[in-house]
Every structure is written in structure tokens, then in C-alpha cells.
Amino acid sequence: MNKPSCAAVLCICVLASAASYGAGPQQVVPLSEPADIRDASLMDQAIVRLSDKVMECVQRKLAADSACFCLYPQELSQVRETYEGTLKRHPEWKNATVSYFRDGKTFAVSMEGLSRQLEVKCPPRR
Numbered sequence: 001m002n003k004p005s006c007a008a009v010l011c012i013c014v015l016a017s018a019a020s021y022g023a024g025p026q027q028v029v030p031l032s033e034p035a036d037i038r039d040a041s042l043m044d045q046a047i048v049r050l051s052d053k054v055m056e057c058v059q060r061k062l063a064a065d066s067a068c069f070c071l072y073p074q075e076l077s078q079v080r081e082t083y084e085g086t087l088k089r090h091p092e093w094k095n096a097t098v099s100y101f102r103d104g105k106t107f108a109v110s111m112e113g114l115s116r117q118l119e120v121k122c123p124p125r126r
Contacts, residue, residue: 028108029093031100039086040098044109046082050075070122080118087111 031037053075057068069076087094094115099108 027096029096029098031098036090036098037100037102039089040100040107040109041102043082043086043111043114044107046075046079047109047114050079067122069117069120073122076122079114083111083114083118 031040050069050072053072054068057063057071058065062068063071090098093111095112097108097110097112099106101107
């Protein structure tokens, strides 16, 4: 199996949640309230659905690695909608990484990184 390029991996890393993370300059907000964890988990699930599609695109070489995430407008729209709804409920998460523990694993979602990724404009579909 061919490995995806660095550009694709970077795109996917920004989109994908992490099972573990290293604290960087970004604020890490540990979540403990069930409603907060549910919101972060919904965000994570939307990201993973899109990320899975992007990985398939990269592996099958359906488009340039940097353009793969634009091939899935429905999943991308779901990520955008979930992101916007999450920030309406949790504006303090905007420039943070939120982390939560579930099913014996720690998950993290970089809301700031996701925001940067969502700024990428996709070309109009024909």
C-alpha cells in the first residue's frame, strides 16, 4: 500500500482526533461534564467520518492529496455545522484543544487546528 504524502498526512492530522496528545502552546481544556464530553465526541465523530473519506481518497489517488477533503461536501458540511454549533455552546473552546476520557482512552480535538482547516476554500463543484 502506498503511503500518503506529508501534505495529506498534515491535513488528516488536523482533522483527526488523537488518542493521545502532547500539550503545546495551545490551551488544553480537560472535559469532565457529560454534556461537554458529548459535544466534543460529536465533533470528533464528524471529523473522523470526513477523515476516513480523505484517507481513502489519498490512498486511491482520487485527487491531489491537498484537494481530497473537498471531494466530500456532505461530510465537510457536517464538520462545519458541528463545529459552529459546538462553538455556539462553548465559545471558550475556540482556541483550545479539548480532551476527554471515554472507554479507557483519552481523546483530543484541536478546535483551533480545525478552524484553520475549515478556512481552506474548496473550488466550486461542476
